[in-house]
Amino acid sequence: MDIDFILEISSLYLEAGKFTLKLAFIGIILSLLIGIFCSLVNYYKVKFLKKIVNWYIELSRNTPLLIQLFFLYYGLPKVGIKLGAFTCAVIGLAFLGGSYMAEAFRGGLEAVSKAQIEAGLSLGLTKAQVTRYIIFPQALAVSIPSIGANAIFIIKETSIVSAISLKDLMFVTKDIIGIYYKTNEALLMLVVAYLIILLPLSLLLTYVERRLRYAGFGN
Amino acid sequence: MALLEVIGLNKYFDGFHVLKDISFSVEKGEVVVILGPSGSGKSTLLRCINGLEEIQSGQIKLNGEVINEDSTKWHLIRQKIGMVFQSYDLFPHMTVYENILLGPLKAQKRDKKEVARQAEELLDRVGLLDRKNFYPRQLSGGQRQRVAIVRALCMNPEIMLFDEVTASLDPEMVREVLDVMLELAKEGMTMIIVTHEMEFAKAVADRIIFIDGGEITEVAEAQEFFTQPKTERAKNFLNIFNFKEYKKGVDNNEKI
Numbered sequence: 001m002d003i004d005f006i007l008e009i010s011s012l013y014l015e016a017g018k019f020t021l022k023l024a025f026i027g028i029i030l031s032l033l034i035g036i037f038c039s040l041v042n043y044y045k046v047k048f049l050k051k052i053v054n055w056y057i058e059l060s061r062n063t064p065l066l067i068q069l070f071f072l073y074y075g076l077p078k079v080g081i082k083l084g085a086f087t088c089a090v091i092g093l094a095f096l097g098g099s100y101m102a103e104a105f106r107g108g109l110e111a112v113s114k115a116q117i118e119a120g121l122s123l124g125l126t127k128a129q130v131t132r133y134i135i136f137p138q139a140l141a142v143s144i145p146s147i148g149a150n151a152i153f154i155i156k157e158t159s160i161v162s163a164i165s166l167k168d169l170m171f172v173t174k175d176i177i178g179i180y181y182k183t184n185e186a187l188l189m190l191v192v193a194y195l196i197i198l199l200p201l202s203l204l205l206t207y208v209e210r211r212l213r214y215a216g217f218g219n
Numbered sequence: 220m221a222l223l224e225v226i227g228l229n230k231y232f233d234g235f236h237v238l239k240d241i242s243f244s245v246e247k248g249e250v251v252v253i254l255g256p257s258g259s260g261k262s263t264l265l266r267c268i269n270g271l272e273e274i275q276s277g278q279i280k281l282n283g284e285v286i287n288e289d290s291t292k293w294h295l296i297r298q299k300i301g302m303v304f305q306s307y308d309l310f311p312h313m314t315v316y317e318n319i320l321l322g323p324l325k326a327q328k329r330d331k332k333e334v335a336r337q338a339e340e341l342l343d344r345v346g347l348l349d350r351k352n353f354y355p356r357q358l359s360g361g362q363r364q365r366v367a368i369v370r371a372l373c374m375n376p377e378i379m380l381f382d383e384v385t386a387s388l389d390p391e392m393v394r395e396v397l398d399v400m401l402e403l404a405k406e407g408m409t410m411i412i413v414t415h416e417m418e419f420a421k422a423v424a425d426r427i428i429f430i431d432g433g434e435i436t437e438v439a440e441a442q443e444f445f446t447q448p449k450t451e452r453a454k455n456f457l458n459i460f461n462f463k464e465y466k467k468g469v470d471n472n473e474k475i
């Protein structure tokens with residue numbers, strides 16, 4: 001193991017780590033928005049939209065991200081739509097993550113009891129107000145563990161974007177192996193970099209989950 | 220003119236006729252108690268009055284105005300009809316204070332200072348002002364139900380509906396909730412109460428409506444209903460609460 005070499009390449013990993021985080025962050029935020037939208041469409045059984053949403057969820061959950069990215073990056077230009085690699089990566093992650101987030105929210109929405117909704121309605125609140133002040137906060141609290149798990153999943157999935165030439169952690173690693181043949185050092189740094197990003201998040205999630213359990217929603 | 224009027228109300232659940240041609244009216248300041256066996260449709264009737272259940276035919280009038288024809292206006296009507304449920308149904312993610320303020324601030328768009336003052340006054344009256352910043356899970360059943368009553372009252376409703384509000388409380392907590400309701404009745408609040416507490420019904424009711432099998436079978440002044448029920452079904456119902464014949468030391472052959 002060549003420690004000097006590791007120190008030398010660490011700045012490359014720092015850059016790539018920042019890129020991975022940026023991509024993941026945008027991907028997670030968009031996934032959440034798509035997920036909330038889709039789950040509400042399903043929850044309120046919005047005609048027509050519901051069908052589209054369900055098709056989307058099935059399509060997104062049952063195709064690999066790599067294929068989705070290739071389709072966006074290599075397929076779309078063939079029909080005249082040219083998108084940058086970063087845009088493709090963001091769209092791909094949001095497309096994949098959105099359906100997983102939708103499923104996470106669905107569980108939360110279903111956990112809100114009918115009695116809670118009726119209590120809100122009987123106070124003269126409109127349906128939209130009941131959704132905003134009563135259903136949504138309660139559903140969110142219930143969904144947080146699965147939302148967190150999905151966020152971690154999306155961060156890990158970013159490693160695929162190296163396939164469309166984006167300089168994330170995986171890309172840098174493959175580069176270093178290709179140029180210097182220092183496979184062990186490069187892979188070690190890769191694992192460490194992902195752990196530095198993901199471990200704190202996992203621990204935070206465990207803590208939040210425990211707090212929520214003690215908060216005893218519903219009962 | 221009656222404050223609330225129900226005319227020829229019919230309600231079906233999947234073809235099952237739950238409420239049959241219900242008609243009655245409630246005057247301003249009157250306390251009406253609805254009695255009847257389980258499953259007779261008492262709770263459903265209350266839920267129809269504030270639009271939580273759709274009705275298939277009939278009219279509901281509040282202050283002479285038909286309220287059940289335009290389903291988009293229910294949220295406005297419900298601001299005038301307070302409802303308290305058996306299972307309290309406080310919002311678990313909000314403090315007592317936030318629970319009470321939600322309706323007046325968001326539905327009625329009232330001034331926060333004014334509502335806050337009223338909320339504190341009401342909480343003080345039910346003896347829970349010091350629990351203002353507690354979450355529902357930190358309160359006992361009786362306390363939760365008193366908060367639920369305050370939450371409904373803070374909307375300044377014209378009429379209050381109580382749906383078996385003491386049915387899931389421990390006996391020693393029933394009293395504290397019933398006291399609040401008796402106090403309200405004394406102050407002239409118009410109320411429709413569904414309950415199984417017979418003694419309470421006797422004390423609070425101006426009029427009793429007896430429902431059996433989805434039909435109103437008897438309407439009477441409270442005093443009259445408990446002493447001389449007219450129908451056989453009401454008589455049987457009242458006798459369920461009579462334990463005299465099972466008293467220890469009484470010969471079962473000499474039934475009273």
